[in-house]
Amino acid sequence: MKDIIVKLVSNETGLKVGEVERLVEIPPKDEMGDFAFPCFVLSKKLKKNPMLIAEELAEKLRKDLKKTDISNVDFKGAYVNFFVDKKILAERVLKDGGKIVKGKGKTRLVEYSQPNTHKAFHVGHIRGTSLGESLARIFRASGEKVVQMNYSGDTGMHIAKWIWCYKKYHAKEKLSDDESWIAGIYVDAVKRLAKNEKLQEEVDEINQKIEDKSDKEISDLWKKTRAASIKSWDRIYSELGAHFDVGLFEGEFEADARDKALDLLDKKIAKKDDAVFMDLKKYNLGVWVLLRRDGTVLYSAKDIVLALKKFKEFKSDNYLVTVGNEQKMHFEQLVKTLELMGLKKEAASYGVLPFGMVRFPEGKMSSRTGNNVLYSDFLKNVKDVASGRLKDRGENPGKKLDEKALKIAIASIKYSMLKQDPKKNIIFDPNAAVAFEGDTGPYLLYSYARASSIVRKVKSKKKVKILDLKSEEIKLLKKIDSFGDVVAKAYDSLAPNLIANYCYELAQMFNEFYHACPVLGSVEEGFRLALVKKFRDVLKSGLDLLGIEVVEEM
RNA sequence: GGCCCCGUAACUCAGUCUGGAUAGAGUGCUAGCCUUCUAAGCUAGAAGUCGCAGGUUCAAAUCCUGCCGGGGCCGCCA
Numbered sequence: 285m286k287d288i289i290v291k292l293v294s295n296e297t298g299l300k301v302g303e304v305e306r307l308v309e310i311p312p313k314d315e316m317g318d319f320a321f322p323c324f325v326l327s328k329k330l331k332k333n334p335m336l337i338a339e340e341l342a343e344k345l346r347k348d349l350k351k352t353d354i355s356n357v358d359f360k361g362a363y364v365n366f367f368v369d370k371k372i373l374a375e376r377v378l379k380d381g382g383k384i385v386k387g388k389g390k391t392r393l394v395e396y397s398q399p400n401t402h403k404a405f406h407v408g409h410i411r412g413t414s415l416g417e418s419l420a421r422i423f424r425a426s427g428e429k430v431v432q433m434n435y436s437g438d439t440g441m442h443i444a445k446w447i448w449c450y451k452k453y454h455a456k457e458k459l460s461d462d463e464s465w466i467a468g469i470y471v472d473a474v475k476r477l478a479k480n481e482k483l484q485e486e487v488d489e490i491n492q493k494i495e496d497k498s499d500k501e502i503s504d505l506w507k508k509t510r511a512a513s514i515k516s517w518d519r520i521y522s523e524l525g526a527h528f529d530v531g532l533f534e535g536e537f538e539a540d541a542r543d544k545a546l547d548l549l550d551k552k553i554a555k556k557d558d559a560v561f562m563d564l565k566k567y568n569l570g571v572w573v574l575l576r577r578d579g580t581v582l583y584s585a586k587d588i589v590l591a592l593k594k595f596k597e598f599k600s601d602n603y604l605v606t607v608g609n610e611q612k613m614h615f616e617q618l619v620k621t622l623e624l625m626g627l628k629k630e631a632a633s634y635g636v637l638p639f640g641m642v643r644f645p646e647g648k649m650s651s652r653t654g655n656n657v658l659y660s661d662f663l664k665n666v667k668d669v670a671s672g673r674l675k676d677r678g679e680n681p682g683k684k685l686d687e688k689a690l691k692i693a694i695a696s697i698k699y700s701m702l703k704q705d706p707k708k709n710i711i712f713d714p715n716a717a718v719a720f721e722g723d724t725g726p727y728l729l730y731s732y733a734r735a736s737s738i739v740r741k742v743k744s745k746k747k748v749k750i751l752d753l754k755s756e757e758i759k760l761l762k763k764i765d766s767f768g769d770v771v772a773k774a775y776d777s778l779a780p781n782l783i784a785n786y787c788y789e790l791a792q793m794f795n796e797f798y799h800a801c802p803v804l805g806s807v808e809e810g811f812r813l814a815l816v817k818k819f820r821d822v823l824k825s826g827l828d829l830l831g832i833e834v835v836e837e838m
Numbered sequence: 839g840g841c842c843c844c845g846u847a848a849c850u851c852a853g854u855c856u857g858g859a860u861a862g863a864g865u866g867c868u869a870g871c872c873u874u875c876u877a878a879g880c881u882a883g884a885a886g887u888c889g890c891a892g893g894u895u896c897a898a899a900u901c902c903u904g905c906c907g908g909g910g911c912c913g914c915c916a
Contacts, residue, residue: 306856313859322858324897334858334896361859400916441915534916559914568841573914583916612842613911640843641909648909673878692878704851707843709909711850720878722864723851730878738875777855785852788863799871799880806875816875838876 285368285376285765288352289319293364296344297326310762314755317358317365318373318762324362334362371750373761378748378814381764382822384771386427390601393431393594394420397526398607400437401513402446404467405520406656407712408608408642408649411701415639416606417526417831418702418780425829426775431598434528435590436517438510439535440583442470444491447505449473452486461512463660471654488578495538495580510535520659523694525831530598534586537593541585544592545574553624562621572617587618588625595630604635604778609707612638637778640709642701649712657712667693669718670726674838688835692726695832699725702830703784723788726838728827731791733838735820738803738813740836746810756800760793760815764822771829780830787826794819 286308294304304321311320323341327334342359349357353376356367396416399405416432424430437443450457450469453476460466477483493499494506521528548554548562555563560575562584574585594603605615615636622631643649649656670689671681679685700717704710720726753761767786774782794816803812824834 309858311859316859320859324858327896363859398916403916437916445915557913561913569912570841571913576914578914580914582914584914608916609843609910611911611916614916638843638910643909645849652915677876677878705844708851709844713850716850716865719865722878724864724878726878727864730876734876734879741875781852785863788852792863795879796881798875802875804875838878 285353285373286319286769288354288368289321289366292345292348292352292354293321293341296341299325310766311363311365314759316360316363318368319366321364321366322362323364327362335359338362338364370753370758370761373758373765374750374753374811374815377761377765378811378818381761381818382767382825384425384825385768387775389427389429391429391431391599392423393433393598393600393603394423394606395433395435395594395604396420396606397434397521397528398436399434399513399517400440400442401510402443402466403437403470403513404651404654404656405463405517405659406649406651407659407662408656410524410659410662410697411639411642411710412606412608413521413524413526414698414701414831415637415706415780417524418783418829419604419606419637419778420527421829421831422771422775422780422783425771425825431529431600432527433530433532433594433598435532436514436534437583438513438533439494439538441487441491443506443510444487444494445473445477446470446509447494447502448483448487448490449476450509451490451502451505459508459512461515463516463658466509466513466516467651467654467658470651474652491580492578523663523690524698525694525833532590532593534583537586537589538581540589541581542575542579544589545581545585548574548621548625553621562617562624564617564620567620569613569617569620572614572621584614584617587614588621591618591622591630591634595627600633602633602635603630604637606637606639609638609640612636637706639706642710642712645711645713657714662717663693663697665714666696666718669693670696670720673720677838688838691833691835692720692729692838695725695729695827696720697725698830698832699728699784702780703788705781706779725832728787728791728823728832729835730838731794732820732823732827732834733836734798735794735816735823736836738816739820741804742813746813748810748814749808750811751808754801756793756797757812757815760790760797760819763790763793764818767822767826774829783826783829787823787830790819790823790826794823 289308290301290304294301309320311317323334323337326337338359342357342364345357353369353372354366355369358365394416397413399409420430420432446469449472454469493502497503545560549556549560554560558577559573562572564572572584573582619631619634667689670692674685674689770782770786801812827834
C-alpha cells in the first residue's frame with residue numbers, strides 16, 4: 285500500500301517518486317500511523333520549519349483523500365502520518381501480498397562453494413555454499429537468468445602435500461571416501477612439513493609430477509583420491525539443497541593458465557624475475573604471482589583463464605563470485621589484470637562478494653591444523669538433537685522421522701549461516717548451534733507447521749468476510765505487505781540476511797496472531813483462514829529464497 | 839608499516855548504505871500462560887557511556903577525522 289502514499293505525496297510536493305519512496309517509512313508505534321513521511325527534506329528546500337510543513341501538507345492531503353484507500357492523514361512533529369483503511373489493506377494483501385518485483389531479465393553467472401578435494405568440507409564451506417545458493421535464488425526470483433557455477437580446487441600445493449604424506453606415511457591405509465580420514469591426512473602433512481622445512485622439496489617434486497602427469501602412479505593416486513572427495517560432495521550438496529548448473533575444476537585450466545601467463549609476459553603485461561607476476565603496485569594492489577619459480581601454475585593464473593572462459597561461454601551481464609574475506613585482494617588483483625588485458629567492460633561486470641569467516645569463540649578454524657568442525661559431524665550432531673525432540677513429542681522412529689529431522693537440522697544450520705550480515709565473522713558456538721528456540725531455523729519451520737496444521741483441520745469452506753480487525757491481524761497483514769520491498773532490498777545489496785530477518789519477524793507476528801486470534805470456529809474464520817494461508821505462502825517463498833525447505837508437520 | 843572489515847544489553851546479533859519520532863530482537867535470568875487451531879509457542883520484567891575523543895548538522899548508533907581494541911590481506915597456499 286506504500287505505493288499509494290508515495291504517489292500522493294509526490295503529486296502534492298512535486299518530489300520525485302523515487303525520492304519519496306526512499307523517504308516514506310513505517311512509524312515506530314502503531315498508534316502514530318501505518319506510514320509516515322518525514323518533512324525534513326522539504327524543510328531544507330523551502331527553508332521552512334518542518335513541523336509547519338507537516339501540518340500544512342497533512343491539511344492539503346486530507347482534502348483529496350476520498351478517492352484513495354487512505355482513511356486518515358495526520359501530523360506529529362515533522363512527520364505526516366498516514367492511516368490506511370484496514371479493510372482495504374486486508375483485501376489487497378490477500379489478493380496480491382507476497383509478490384516479488386521482477387526486473388529486466390538480466391543474465392548472471394554466480395560462482396560459489398569452491399571446495400577443495402583432499403581437504404575438509406567444514407562449517408565455513410557451509411556458509412559460502414548457503415550464501416551463493418540463496419543469492420542465486422534471489423536473482424532468479426527477481427527476474428534474472430542465472431547460471432550457478434561451482435569451481436573446485438583439485439590441483440595445487442595442498443593436493444601435492446596430501447599425496448606426498450599419504451605415499452610416505454600412510455600408504456598402508458586403505459583409500460577411503462570418509463571425510464575425516466581424508467582431512468586427517470592433510471592435517472598430518474601440514475604438521476610434518478612444519479617440523480621439517482626441508483621436506484617441502486619432496487612435495488614440490490610431487491606437485492611438478494601432478495601437473496605434468498609424468499608419473500603414472502602419482503596420477504592414478506590423484507585420480508582416485510580426487511574422485512573420493514568429489515563423491516562425498518554429492519551427498520553434501522543434495523542435503524544442503526545447493527544446485528549447480530556447471531561444475532569446473534582447477535585441473536582443467538592448468539595448461540591454458542601457463543600459456544596465458546607466458547602470453548602476458550610476451551605482451552609485457554606481466555613481468556618476470558624468478559617468478560612470472562603482475563606488478564600492480566601502482567594500483568596499490570601489490571604483486572600478483574602467476575607462475576612459481578619452477579614454472580608451475582598458481583591459482584592466480586588459473587583464475588584468469590577461468591574468467592576468460594566465463595566471458596566466452598557464459599556471456600552474462602554480471603559475473604559474481606562469492607569468496608572468503610581473505611581472498612578479497614586476490615580478486616581485486618584479478619579484476620585489475622583483466623582490465624590491463626584490455627577487457628574493461630568484462631572487468632567491470634566481474635563482481636566479488638567477500639564473506640566473513642566462521643570462527644570459534646576462542647579463535648580461528650583451520651583446515652590446516654584440523655581445528656575445525658566437519659560438515660558431516662556437525663550435521664549429525666544437530667540432526668540427533670532434532671530426532672530427540674521429535675521423539676519427545678511422541679513421534680515413532682522410522683524413515684519419516686529421519687527425513688524430518690534432516691530437514692530441521694539443515695534449516696537450523698543454513699538459517700544460522702544466513703541470518704547474519706555476510707561481511708561479518710560468525711562466532712560458531714557449538715552449544716548455540718543445536719538450540720531450536722527463538723531466532724532459529726526450527727522456529728520458522730515450527731511457525732509454518734502450525735499454520736499448515738490449521739489449514740489441514742478446516743472442515744467446510746466459509747466466506748471471507750472482513751470484520752473489525754485485531755491489532756495482531758493488522759500487524760501480520762502489514763508485515764506480509766512489505767515482503768516485496770524486503771526482497772528488492774536484498775537483491776540490491778546482495779544480502780540474504782535481510783530476508784532471513786524478515787522471515788523471523790514474520791513468524792513472530794504470526795505466532796502473536798496465533799495466540800490472540802482463534803481461527804477455526806470463530807466468526808472470522810473465513811478471513812483468518814485466508815490470512816493464515818497467505819502467511820504460509822509468503823513464509824514459504826521467503827524460506828525458499830534462503831534455500832530452506834519447509835515441513836508440514838513438526 | 840600500508841590497505842580492507844568489524845566494535846550496539848552478560849552472551850549472539852538487527853538497525854549504519856539513504857542522519858530524524860522514547861536504540862530493537864534472541865539467548866540467559868525473574869514472574870506468569872497448555873480442558874480451545876502443535877508450549878520448538880505467547881505475555882510481562884530486569885539488563886545499554888551504541889569502543890573512545892573531536893568535528894559537521896536544527897538533529898549522529900548512522901556522515902567526517904584521529905585514536906584504541908578484534909579479524910583479514912599485503913610475491914611464489916587456495
